[in-house]
Amino acid sequence: MRGPKETWPAILAGLLWLSHAFDAGWLGFAAAAVPGALLLGTGVPAFLLPGDLRLHQFMALGGVLGVVFGIGALFAVGPGAGLLLIALSAVSAVAAGHLTATMTPAVPGVPESPLTWRKAAEVAGDDLILSFMVSTMQIPDPGEIAQIALEIEEARVQFAERGVLEKPASYHRTPPLLEAPMLSPGRAGGIDYQHLRFESGYEPPIDEPGRDRWLSYAPNRTAHGWLLEHDAPGRPWIVCIHGYQMGLPLIDLTAFRAAELHHQLGMNVLLPILPFHGPRKIGRISGDGFLTGNAMDAVHAISQGLWDIRRMLSWIRERGGERIGVYGLSLGGYHTAALAGLESDLACVIPGIPAADFPDLIWRHGPPMMLRTIEANGIHQSDMREVMTPVSPLALTPVVAKERRTIFGATCDQLVPAEQVRDLWEHWDRPRIEWYPGAHLTFGLHENVRRVIRDAFRDAELTAGA
Numbered sequence: 001m002r003g004p005k006e007t008w009p010a011i012l013a014g015l016l017w018l019s020h021a022f023d024a025g026w027l028g029f030a031a032a033a034v035p036g037a038l039l040l041g042t043g044v045p046a047f048l049l050p051g052d053l054r055l056h057q058f059m060a061l062g063g064v065l066g067v068v069f070g071i072g073a074l075f076a077v078g079p080g081a082g083l084l085l086i087a088l089s090a091v092s093a094v095a096a097g098h099l100t101a102t103m104t105p106a107v108p109g110v111p112e113s114p115l116t117w118r119k120a121a122e123v124a125g126d127d128l129i130l131s132f133m134v135s136t137m138q139i140p141d142p143g144e145i146a147q148i149a150l151e152i153e154e155a156r157v158q159f160a161e162r163g164v165l166e167k168p169a170s171y172h173r174t175p176p177l178l179e180a181p182m183l184s185p186g187r188a189g190g191i192d193y194q195h196l197r198f199e200s201g202y203e204p205p206i207d208e209p210g211r212d213r214w215l216s217y218a219p220n221r222t223a224h225g226w227l228l229e230h231d232a233p234g235r236p237w238i239v240c241i242h243g244y245q246m247g248l249p250l251i252d253l254t255a256f257r258a259a260e261l262h263h264q265l266g267m268n269v270l271l272p273i274l275p276f277h278g279p280r281k282i283g284r285i286s287g288d289g290f291l292t293g294n295a296m297d298a299v300h301a302i303s304q305g306l307w308d309i310r311r312m313l314s315w316i317r318e319r320g321g322e323r324i325g326v327y328g329l330s331l332g333g334y335h336t337a338a339l340a341g342l343e344s345d346l347a348c349v350i351p352g353i354p355a356a357d358f359p360d361l362i363w364r365h366g367p368p369m370m371l372r373t374i375e376a377n378g379i380h381q382s383d384m385r386e387v388m389t390p391v392s393p394l395a396l397t398p399v400v401a402k403e404r405r406t407i408f409g410a411t412c413d414q415l416v417p418a419e420q421v422r423d424l425w426e427h428w429d430r431p432r433i434e435w436y437p438g439a440h441l442t443f444g445l446h447e448n449v450r451r452v453i454r455d456a457f458r459d460a461e462l463t464a465g466a
Contacts (some may be wrong), residue, residue: 006099007047010059011111013066013088014040020077020085028076029258031069039092040061046099053103053127053414056096057134060127076102079199097439101412109426110418113437122399122439124157126414129441130365133245136285138292139370142377149240149377150294151209154259155387158208169397171390172342176201178255178315178371183227191259194227195249196270198311200306210296217289220301223308224273225428226252228262236323236347236462237268237363239309241332245287247278257444265463270316272309274331275301275344290331293362293374295387302391305335306342313343325462327453329354330440334393337424341396348404348460350453353413354392356420359384362435365418391397401420406456408449415440432456 017036044060046052066089072081098120108111113119115297117251128252140148164171200223204211214220226249229235240256252271253259262269273280276289283289289297309326316324325348328336333354340349355361359381363371389395398405405428409421418435426432438444443449 002050003047004099004102006048007043007050007059007105009048009088009095010039010043010062010092011084012041013092014038014062016081016085016088017066017145018075020081026419031076034067035062035066035089037194038090039066040220042096050099051103053100054130055240056100056133057127059096059099060093060124061131062235063089063091063096063124064128065089066092072254074200086340087347093124093128094121095154096127097121097297100124100127100414103416104412105445107422109420109422110409110411111435115398116266116437118124119412119437119439122442122445123412123414125441130414133291134367135368136288136317137365138283138288139367140292140294142373142385142410144294145377148294148296148374149379152383153381153386154209155299156383157298159387159390164301165386168390168392168395169341172303172306175311175314177318177426178311179214184413185333186226186249188253191228191253193249193253194257196225196227196231196312198223198325200304200311202307204300204303208296210294210300213302214297217275217282219270219282220304222280223311224279225272225312226258226271228258228269230262230268232345233320234322235268236460237265237321238457239312239316239324239326240269240271241309241326241328241335242271242274242277243328243330243332245285246249246332247273247280247286255444256327264459267457267462268321270312272305272312274305274335275308278374287331290363290424291438293361293379295385297391299388302335302338306338306391308437309339311315320377323349323460323462325457325460327352329353329443333392334358337393337398340400340428342399346400346404347462348406348456349398350406350408350456351393351399351424352408352449353416353425353443354393354407354421355416356424357385357392361416361419365415398428402429402431404460405454406433407431408434408443408452410434410437410438410440410443412438412441445453 021032039062046055070086261411327350333351434452
């Protein structure tokens with residue numbers, strides 16, 4: 001694929017932006033130089049040496065910024081030149097997605113679909129998000145990497161001695177009943193909800209590597225959730241588990257169409273907040289701490305997430321909730337799939353676009369220098385995968401009946417590769433699955449996804465109260 005034509009719009013747009021960089025003072029220079037440098041700086045190397053998907057991610061970012069900054073260019077350089085800058089920037093972003101989709105290999109067991117410009121635009125959205133994730137990813141320093149390597153080796157020995165590598169479900173203790181969480185009113189996006197909170201009570205085993213560091217993350221000690229509950233008793237429940245970098249009311253309630261689930265389908269809706277997210281964040285950005293390469297932090301984060309959700313399930317049951325479904329997206333899909341190995345009486349489990357292999361995601365999306373440093377310290381993907389066995393949905397045996405399991409995934413997903421969804425489907429003995437011809441972020445735009453979710457709710461008798 002030498003000299004792919006998809007790079008031409010980015011090169012042309014970058015040159016055009018930079019040609020205007022000195023026309024409007026320092027502010028105009030900054031507004032023009034940022035998209036110009038991104039587009040030209042990714043378009044040229046992608047033309048000369050194609051194959052690095054990270055170039056497409058930042059090409060998509062440059063294109064989107066070009067569209068945004070192009071609105072100001074309409075006034076700075078005139079409507080004709082401004083519209084041309086906007087158009088070329090938009091085409092560059094979509095072309096980046098087209099180039100990424102072209103280079104995404106077919107996955108055995110995953111249906112293929114034609115590459116359309118709609119799919120290219122969806123993939124460009126994934127590329128845009130990945131550029132943000134890569135730019136903000138926390139990179140451990142050399143001392144932290146050495147500590148991570150030591151903890152991985154200690155944990156491998158401990159887990160083997162305790163038998164949790166052979167029986168990963170034994171790693172998870174049954175949490176105590178949740179009796180009286182605090183509830184306070186909230187409102188986001190025109191939706192009234194209740195903010196549920198309680199002391200988590202989760203602690204890693206006393207002698208487990210990384211325990212003291214984990215307990216130092218004070219925001220994680222309090223569990224949170226968003227709640228939409230009917231006054232009438234006996235309604236079915238759906239627990240919706242959010243994805244990576246979510247955990248905020250407006251985002252979560254919108255992503256899961258919580259108002260529709262609550263009002264139109266008649267369900268009580270509970271949206272737990274995972275560790276490191278939303279009001280539990282420990283960094284600048286919601287989710288900071290998950291994708292850093294720190295294996296034991298990831299093990300403890302997932303363990304605590306499952307612990308907190310299971311406590312919430314106990315609270316629902318104490319309130320008379322008899323039919324409870326769980327539906328998760330991306331990172332939430334990971335937790336949903338893991339929960340299916342611990343809670344047998346769930347009415348349905350729906351992992352959507354689910355991650356299933358964290359070490360693979362770190363090695364796929366992590367900065368190359370970080371990965372070389374990690375491997376130079378003796379940390380290999382296989383070692384990290386072994387340590388994460390107790391919390392892996394690919395290791396936990398599902399205890400929810402096969403007919404109550406439903407999966408959906410994207411054939412051209414750039415955040416969670418399709419092979420992870422396929423591997424979960426095969427591990428689950430191939431239950432109902434729905435593939436849509438798009439990317440990670442656009443599941444809600446595909447009618448077949450909305451249909452399979454509704455079917456799963458109906459089959460589980462969760463919509464009987466609508």
